[in-house]
Amino acid sequence: MVITEDGTALNAHVPNSGWPALVLNADFRPLSYYPLSLWSWQDAIKAVFLERVNIVAQYDKLVHSPSLEMKLPSVVSLKTYVKPSTHPAFTRFNVFLRDKFSCQFCGSRDDLTFDHLLPRSRGGHTVWDNVVAACSPCNLRKGNMTPAEAGMHPSQMPFQPSVQHLHRNGRLFPPNYLHDSWLDYLYWDTELEP
Ligand SMILES: [Zn+2]
Numbered sequence: 001m002v003i004t005e006d007g008t009a010l011n012a013h014v015p016n017s018g019w020p021a022l023v024l025n026a027d028f029r030p031l032s033y034y035p036l037s038l039w040s041w042q043d044a045i046k047a048v049f050l051e052r053v054n055i056v057a058q059y060d061k062l063v064h065s066p067s068l069e070m071k072l073p074s075v076v077s078l079k080t081y082v083k084p085s086t087h088p089a090f091t092r093f094n095v096f097l098r099d100k101f102s103c104q105f106c107g108s109r110d111d112l113t114f115d116h117l118l119p120r121s122r123g124g125h126t127v128w129d130n131v132v133a134a135c136s137p138c139n140l141r142k143g144n145m146t147p148a149e150a151g152m153h154p155s156q157m158p159f160q161p162s163v164q165h166l167h168r169n170g171r172l173f174p175p176n177y178l179h180d181s182w183l184d185y186l187y188w189d190t191e192l193e194p
Contacts, residue, residue: 026081034170099133104154
C-alpha cells in the first residue's frame with residue numbers, strides 16, 4: 001500500500017458491503033482504472049432503468065420493490081461509447097500518477113511534493129515536462145539549482161503522459177476490494193501479454 005503525504009492510502013477505497021457496480025465503457029474496458037470507475041448500486045439501477053447501461057454481471061443480492069425483484073448489478077457497460085480524452089489534465093494527482101507516487105530523484109514515497117527541474121526562479125514553467133514528483137528532502141537539497149548544477153537527475157525525464165499511460169500506472173495501485181466478477185474486465189489486457 002502506498003501512503004501519500006497527508007497520510008491517506010492511495011488504494012482507492014471501495015466499500016465491500018455496498019455492492020458497488022464496476023462501470024465499463026461500451027468496449028468493455030473500465031471507464032477509468034484509477035480511481036476505478038464504480039457506481040453505487042442505486043446509481044447503477046437508475047442507469048439500468050434509464051436504459052443507459054447493460055447489466056454484464058450480477059451479485060446474488062436481491063432488491064425488491066412492490067412491482068419487481070432484481071439482482072444488484074456488479075458490472076454494467078455503457079450502451080454508448082464514451083471517447084476517452086486523449087490529453088489528461090495537468091493536475092497534481094496526475095503528475096504523481098505519472099511518476100508512480102515516488103520521488104524521481106531517490107525513489108522515496110514519503111513526503112512527496114514537486115520539483116521544477118528548471119527552477120521557477122530561473123524561468124522554469126509549471127508544465128508536464130518541467131515538473132516531477134520529489135520528496136521534500138530532495139526538493140530542499142536541489143533548491144534553486146538545475147539538475148546538472150545539483151548533480152541530481154530524475155530517474156525519468158518528465159513528459160506529457162497519455163491517458164493510456166496513466167491508466168497503466170493506475171493499475172499498479174488496485175483498490176482494496178475487487179469483486180470476482182470484476183476481474184475479467186480489469187486485467188485481461190495485461191494478462192494476455194506474453
Ligand atoms: Zn527524494
